[in-house]
Every structure is written in C-alpha cells, then in structure tokens.
Amino acid sequence: MTPPLLSVSGLHVHYDRSHILQGVDLDVPAGGVVAILGRNGAGKTTTLKAIMGIARRSAGTIAFAGHPIEREATDRIARLGIAYVPETRGIFPSLSVEEHLTLAARRGGWTLERVYDRFPRLAERRRAGGGTLSGGEQQMLTIARAMTTAPRLLLLDEPTEGLAPLVVAEIEAMLRALKGEGTTVLLVEQNLAFALAFADHVILLGRGLVRWSGRPADFHDAAAARAWLAV
Numbered sequence: 001m002t003p004p005l006l007s008v009s010g011l012h013v014h015y016d017r018s019h020i021l022q023g024v025d026l027d028v029p030a031g032g033v034v035a036i037l038g039r040n041g042a043g044k045t046t047t048l049k050a051i052m053g054i055a056r057r058s059a060g061t062i063a064f065a066g067h068p069i070e071r072e073a074t075d076r077i078a079r080l081g082i083a084y085v086p087e088t089r090g091i092f093p094s095l096s097v098e099e100h101l102t103l104a105a106r107r108g109g110w111t112l113e114r115v116y117d118r119f120p121r122l123a124e125r126r127r128a129g130g131g132t133l134s135g136g137e138q139q140m141l142t143i144a145r146a147m148t149t150a151p152r153l154l155l156l157d158e159p160t161e162g163l164a165p166l167v168v169a170e171i172e173a174m175l176r177a178l179k180g181e182g183t184t185v186l187l188v189e190q191n192l193a194f195a196l197a198f199a200d201h202v203i204l205l206g207r208g209l210v211r212w213s214g215r216p217a218d219f220h221d222a223a224a225a226r227a228w229l230a231v
Contacts, residue, residue, distance in 0.1 A: 002029070002030070003066060004027035004028055004029050004030070005028055005029060005030040005032075005064065005065060005152065005153055005184055006026075006027065006028040006051070006062075006063070006064055006082075006153055006184075006186065007026075007027050007028075007061075007062070007063045008024060008025060008026045008027070008047070008051065008060065008061070008062050008063075009025050009060055009061045009062075009063075010023050010024075010025065010059060010060040010061065011023065011024040011025070011047070011050055011057055011059075011060035011061075011062065012024075012057060012058040012059040012060055013043075013046050013050050013055050013056070013057055013058055014058045015046075015055075019208060020043050020046045020055075020208050021043045021046055021047060021050065021057075021060075021208045022207070022208040022209050023060070023208075023209065024043065024047055024060070024205070024208070024209070024210055025210060026047075026203050026210070026213075028153065028184060028185075028186050029184075030152075030184055031182045031183075031184055032184060032185075032200045032201065033179055033184075033185040033187065033198060033199045033200050033201075034185070034186050034187070034199060034200065034201045034202075034203060035187045035188075035189055035195040035196070035198065035199035035201070035202050035203070035216075036048075036186070036187065036188045036203050036204075036205060037189070037192070037195060037202060037203070037204050037205070037229060038204055038205035038206055038211075038228065038229065039206070039228065039229065041207075042205040042206055042207065042208070042228075043205050043207075043208045044157075044188040044205055045087060045157055045188060047188075047205070048084065048086075048155045048157055048186070048188060050062070051069075051077075051082065051155065051186075052074055052077055052078075052082065052084045052155065053069075053070075053072055053073055053074040053076075053077050054074055054084075057070055064077075064080060064081075064082060064153070065080070065081075065152070067080075078149070080152075081150070081151055081152035081153060082151060082152070082153045082155060083146035083147070083149050083151035083153070083154050083155065084146070084155045084157075085142050085143055085146050085154065085155065085156045085157060085159060086142075086157050087157040087158045087161065087188075089138045089139060089141075089142045090142065091130040091131075091133065091138045091141060091142065092130050093129060093130050093131025094129060094130070094131070095129065095130050096126065096127050096128060096129055096130070097122050097125050097126045097127070097128055097130070097133070097141055098112065098126045098127065100130060100141055100145050101115055101122075101141070101144060101145055101148055102148075104145060104148060104149050105148040105149065106148070106149050106150045107150065108150035109147060109148040109149050109150035109151075110144065110147040110148045110150075111148075115144045115147070115148065118144070118174060118177075119140045119141075119144055119174075121137060121140065122137070122140055122141060122144060125137060135162055135163055135167075136163050136164060136167030136170070136171075139159060139160075139163060139167070139171060140170075140171070140174075143156075143159065143171070143174070143175075147178075151183075152184060153184045153185075153186065154178070154183055154184065154185045154186070155185075155186050156175075156185060156186070156187045156188065156189070157188045158188055158189060158190060159171055159175065159187075159189065160172065160189065160190075160191050160194065161190060168191070172194055172198070175198060176198065179198065187199065192229075195216075196216040196219055197216070199216050200215075200216075201213070201214070201215065201216075202214060202215070202216050202219050204219075204222075204224055204225060204228055204229060205228075206224075206227075206228035211224045211227070211228045212224035212225060212228070
C-alpha cells in the first residue's frame, strides 16, 4: 500500500490551559482531497496551523512524504512543499498583485502567465496594491500565490467564506480544476455542499477529537454528523 503524503497521529495542541486538539489522527493520500468539517471551535484551523508549525503541538507526530516534520520550523515546512492558505489570507497592503506572485515563486510553480490565464481579474489588477483588492480578489491572489511555490500539498482554510456567490463559484471551479490536475488538498470548509462534492474523504472534528471519518457519500447518514454538525 502506498503511504500517505501527509500522516498525522495522536496530535494534541494546547492554547494556555485550553486543550484544543485531543489526539487527532488523519491521513492525506497523494493526489487526494480530504475535507475537515466541524462547528466553530472544533479545532479545524488549529489542525492546519499545527501541521504548518504555527500552533505548537503538545504531543503527536506529523509526517510529510515519509519524513517527520513536527519539530520543523514553519519556513522549513513550507520549503518542503506544503503551502498554507489561511482564513485571514495574509495579503500585504503595500505590495502589488504581481509582487505577491513573484516574491515566493519557485521553479515548477505556476508562472505569472498561468496565474493570469486562470484568474483574468488578477491580470487586470496586477499593479494594484493588496489593500485595494476586494475580498474575492484577495482570495484568488492568496491561492495563486500558494500555487507559485509548487506545493506538493495545499492547505486551505475556509477559501469561500464571506465571498459573493459569483466569486464563490469561480473559486470552487478553480479548486475543482486543481483537483483534476492531481493537486493534493487538505481543506477546512463551512460550505458543506461544496466540501462533500469536492472531497474524496471527510473528517468530522468535534471538541478536538475526530468524531467521524469516511466517504462523503456516507456523511449524511452518519449519526455523528447529526450530533456534531447538526445536519
């Protein structure tokens, strides 16, 4: 059996006295899409931050491409091939669109031509400062910036939150295209319909624990889904 590209085992994270993650296990196969679902406060974002080394783990292991990374610094994890698209987007107001796309670019990642072909709106705004972009434009830029780093694994935290329906549709279409190209994705998403249609595997978190794990097609029939997500 081919080992997963990402493997998380027994992951615990504390914020001061709060025990946020209480032994999370998950695997992401190469070329697969795994969605993490759960209510606010379930530990979804903390899981992504712990993988990136932003949230310090209390216990547990994290392996990427067969190598342990739980003790690595965030910049080292990024250089290994994990790109993180945070919910906050991380856009610099004073940098132009094109500066965002070129500063972190690596060999093998998306070129400017490919970004502008995929996101014509960014081409139109290439010289605009990040602080002048709409929420949808910022999300496009954040995802495109991540793809210029040639990631082996893309971590997405709420990529459609707070966006207008037309922009959501554009982002979702782009993510489906990425999946079709074989991009490996670990997704946190509140848009349940999209998450279940997009993912190959679903993990449901509740109060820092994995309450259910399985195929999207089986999710609505799971008692855990009703108990921990109220669907």
